[in-house]
Amino acid sequence: MAGIKDVADRAGLSIATVSRALSGKANVSAKSRKLAKTAAAELGFVPSYHASSLASGRNHNVGLVLPSVHRWYFSSVLEGVSATLLDAGYDLTLYNVGDQAVRRESVLNDFLLRKRLDAVIAVALVLTDDEIQQLLAIHRPIVGIGGALAGASTIRINDSGLSRMATNHLIQLGHTRIAHLTGDPALNQDFKLPGIRQAGFEAAMKDAGLPVRPEWQISADFTIQGAYASARRLLGMGTERPTAVFAASDEMAIGTILAARDFGLRVPHDLSVIGMDGHELGEVFGLTTINQDARGQGALAARLLLETLDAGAAAGNDGAATPRGATDREYPTELVIRTSTAVPPA
Amino acid sequence: MAGIKDVADRAGLSIATVSRALSGKANVSAKSRKLAKTAAAELGFVPSYHASSLASGRNHNVGLVLPSVHRWYFSSVLEGVSATLLDAGYDLTLYNVGDQAVRRESVLNDFLLRKRLDAVIAVALVLTDDEIQQLLAIHRPIVGIGGALAGASTIRINDSGLSRMATNHLIQLGHTRIAHLTGDPALNQDFKLPGIRQAGFEAAMKDAGLPVRPEWQISADFTIQGAYASARRLLGMGTERPTAVFAASDEMAIGTILAARDFGLRVPHDLSVIGMDGHELGEVFGLTTINQDARGQGALAARLLLETLDAGAAAGNDGAATPRGATDREYPTELVIRTSTAVPPA
DNA sequence: ACGATGACTGCAAGCGTTTCCACAGGTCAG
DNA sequence: CTGACCTGTGGAAACGCTTGCAGTCATCGT
Numbered sequence: 108m109a110g111i112k113d114v115a116d117r118a119g120l121s122i123a124t125v126s127r128a129l130s131g132k133a134n135v136s137a138k139s140r141k142l143a144k145t146a147a148a149e150l151g152f153v154p155s156y157h158a159s160s161l162a163s164g165r166n167h168n169v170g171l172v173l174p175s176v177h178r179w180y181f182s183s184v185l186e187g188v189s190a191t192l193l194d195a196g197y198d199l200t201l202y203n204v205g206d207q208a209v210r211r212e213s214v215l216n217d218f219l220l221r222k223r224l225d226a227v228i229a230v231a232l233v234l235t236d237d238e239i240q241q242l243l244a245i246h247r248p249i250v251g252i253g254g255a256l257a258g259a260s261t262i263r264i265n266d267s268g269l270s271r272m273a274t275n276h277l278i279q280l281g282h283t284r285i286a287h288l289t290g291d292p293a294l295n296q297d298f299k300l301p302g303i304r305q306a307g308f309e310a311a312m313k314d315a316g317l318p319v320r321p322e323w324q325i326s327a328d329f330t331i332q333g334a335y336a337s338a339r340r341l342l343g344m345g346t347e348r349p350t351a352v353f354a355a356s357d358e359m360a361i362g363t364i365l366a367a368r369d370f371g372l373r374v375p376h377d378l379s380v381i382g383m384d385g386h387e388l389g390e391v392f393g394l395t396t397i398n399q400d401a402r403g404q405g406a407l408a409a410r411l412l413l414e415t416l417d418a419g420a421a422a423g424n425d426g427a428a429t430p431r432g433a434t435d436r437e438y439p440t441e442l443v444i445r446t447s448t449a450v451p452p453a
Numbered sequence: 454m455a456g457i458k459d460v461a462d463r464a465g466l467s468i469a470t471v472s473r474a475l476s477g478k479a480n481v482s483a484k485s486r487k488l489a490k491t492a493a494a495e496l497g498f499v500p501s502y503h504a505s506s507l508a509s510g511r512n513h514n515v516g517l518v519l520p521s522v523h524r525w526y527f528s529s530v531l532e533g534v535s536a537t538l539l540d541a542g543y544d545l546t547l548y549n550v551g552d553q554a555v556r557r558e559s560v561l562n563d564f565l566l567r568k569r570l571d572a573v574i575a576v577a578l579v580l581t582d583d584e585i586q587q588l589l590a591i592h593r594p595i596v597g598i599g600g601a602l603a604g605a606s607t608i609r610i611n612d613s614g615l616s617r618m619a620t621n622h623l624i625q626l627g628h629t630r631i632a633h634l635t636g637d638p639a640l641n642q643d644f645k646l647p648g649i650r651q652a653g654f655e656a657a658m659k660d661a662g663l664p665v666r667p668e669w670q671i672s673a674d675f676t677i678q679g680a681y682a683s684a685r686r687l688l689g690m691g692t693e694r695p696t697a698v699f700a701a702s703d704e705m706a707i708g709t710i711l712a713a714r715d716f717g718l719r720v721p722h723d724l725s726v727i728g729m730d731g732h733e734l735g736e737v738f739g740l741t742t743i744n745q746d747a748r749g750q751g752a753l754a755a756r757l758l759l760e761t762l763d764a765g766a767a768a769g770n771d772g773a774a775t776p777r778g779a780t781d782r783e784y785p786t787e788l789v790i791r792t793s794t795a796v797p798p799a
Numbered sequence: 800a801c802g803a804t805g806a807c808t809g810c811a812a813g814c815g816t817t818t819c820c821a822c823a824g825g826t827c828a829g
Numbered sequence: 830c831t832g833a834c835c836t837g838t839g840g841a842a843a844c845g846c847t848t849g850c851a852g853t854c855a856t857c858g859t
Contacts, residue, residue: 108568110815121839126817134837156569157512158815161503161844168546176531182522189522189549193556198564200514201547203535210539218544222454223502244497332737365737368714391678391711456845467809472847480807504845507814 109150118146168198170224187405226412270307286323286349334362350451351379357386375449393446455496464492514544516570533751616653632669632695680708696797697725703732721795739792
């Protein structure tokens with residue numbers, strides 16, 4: 108394996124000049140630069156990542172902490188982050204922590220702290236104050252997506268407001284018997300979102316003077332198949348049925364639609380269903396939903412981070428970019444009305 | 454930031470002993486070890502990743518190259534790899550190269566070669582000989598999943614044989630008018646799989662003396678929504694309809710079932726559908742399929758790699774584990790018969 | 800009682816870059 | 830013509846660990 112020394116020898120230059128030439132720094136004559144580049148190419152030289160990181164303090168590596176990689180929202184965010192980072196020449200280190208507290212803890216303690224990351228993106232992770240302090244202590248910028256991260260910058264949508272909007276959409280159509288399919292609290296201790304969306308639902312119901320019936324507040328694990336099972340239970344109850352369901356995610360809305368079909372219920376004629384996300388499958392099911400561009404959120408998070416890092420580098424700030432004041436941005440969303448919602452049956 | 458020197462001072466030991474104590478090496482007295490650990494904990498010391506990698510030559514980092522993160526197969530593999538790696542204390546660097554040749558090239562050239570990875574897992578990626586040589590040149594073990602990687606170890610399923618099996622399942626039920634929904638070749642230049650599965654289908658048809666009708670050979674992009682659109686086109690043709698469809702993935706099979714429902718076709722009464730994968734949603738749709746445990750394949754790949762790396766380390770092999778002879782394993786699968794296939798309508 | 804053995808320990812030499820600093824030579828205003 | 834300044838360049842000091850090597854000290858067989 109050729110080292111920078113070999114390149115220097117071959118080019119007839121010093122190590123220092125070669126280093127500057129190859130990394131595009133100033134104060135290198137055009138001639139030397141060409142010489143260095145040619146020699147490097149001929150030897151197939153690639154700088155050692157560790158050596159350069161150790162010497163420069165910059166990693167070109169961003170960590171992404173996710174609770175899952177299977178659910179639409181997370182894989183979409185991942186995609187956005189990944190594309191942005193890759194284009195910028197950054198590596199993406201993925202921490203798919205799942206539901207297991209153990210794994211999460213070891214990630215936070217061992218992995219993230221090892222100074223190998225320039226920045227961290229945490230998705231839908233609710234951290235304790237201690238944990239946030241820990242992260243901030245490594246002096247790396249952090250941004251949270253879709254989860255409250257006190258002290259760090261966040262990108263999020265107005266979950267409670269949007270839930271209200273979705274519920275109001277149903278109410279305005281004339282529905283009064285509305286069920287809510289929320290996230291499974293047991294499975295998601297790190298993930299306050301279900302509660303927030305539920306609160307939005309309840310607020311909207313209350314404002315409209317409508318009852319929130321406990322037996323119509325059901326939950327699932329945010330997957331199509333999980334919601335399908337829960338919705339079957341809801342719709343299969345012998346008693347009166349709701350005329351509309353607001354599901355806390357598109358995947359759960361789709362599960363509900365599938366369950367409704369099983370019972371011979373026509374959507375939207377017999378049952379209106381509204382979701383929330385902007386899942387690609389929404390179109391197939393004619394799903395009315397609130398679009399949130401998860402991919403875009405991921406891309407934005409990555410871009411913000413890169414800017415901060417570049418700014419830090421420009422300021423000669425030792426590579427350890429000082430996090431600017433924590434900002435909290437609300438990502439734009441839109442209500443997309445398709446064919447899964449309509450006025451209630453007479 | 455506390456360094457190992459600080460820990461040594463605090464513990465009253467030498468740097469060398471602290472290093473050995475903390476990394477669990479032999480020849481350290483119990484007392485010294487405890488001393489070192491206590492001091493490290495008190496100072497919140499975490500060894501610098503780059504420094505230790507530079508000095509030891511080991512990275513504790515495995516690269517995963519994927520064409521997508523959204524499709525079931527890939528996110529499942531990712532999940533398996535991720536969990537195994539995380540548990541072993543390894544980082545996972547994700548290269549989601551997508552369909553873009555440019556990005557793929559830059560990943561191969563710049564990222565993978567920078568000596569920062571102990572090993573590489575490439576999923577469903579067909580590489581040119583040059584590219585494989587490049588990878589092998591960095592002397593890191595590589596394993597390919599679900600794609601031919603001449604010269605490297607691979608984990609795969611018997612795609613052609615299984616396609617045959619799926620097709621035969623339909624034939625044995627009595628179907629003669631069978632359509633095949635394959636992957637979109639244009640979108641998947643790096644991904645020979647669709648062709649292989651298609652060949653298996655054609656071979657089975659030929660063996661049974663059945664015609665392969667070109668207008669029933671349709672393709673989609675391996676997603677539910679893409680297959681839904683393609684299947685609508687197939688089923689909407691004015692002409693004679695097939696009585697069964699073999700879809701090259703479960704997602705595409707599900708898209709087909711959804712399309713069939715739109716046309717008022719009952720599955721399996723009017724149309725039998727068989728898929729291939731073992732998607733979690735299969736159960737909801739009663740989908741007959743061939744289970745391949747993608748998550749398990751990912752986990753196995755990671756485990757194999759870790760073993761190789763450990764063996765290399767044990768052999769004192771400079772950390773750069775010598776890849777053993779390339780092996781090619783076939784991962785077990787099973788035909789799961791549910792309710793989406795039956796005898797053809799009379 | 801004595802050399803041999805083995806368990807611990809510390810010194811210091813790397814690992815392969817980046818970057819600070821000093822310096823050479825050339826340019827330019829005064 | 831000279832001092833101030835700028836552009837290029839190379840020497841060498843970090844960066845923060847791991848590990849080979851040599852040395853200390855206690856243990857043990859004979």
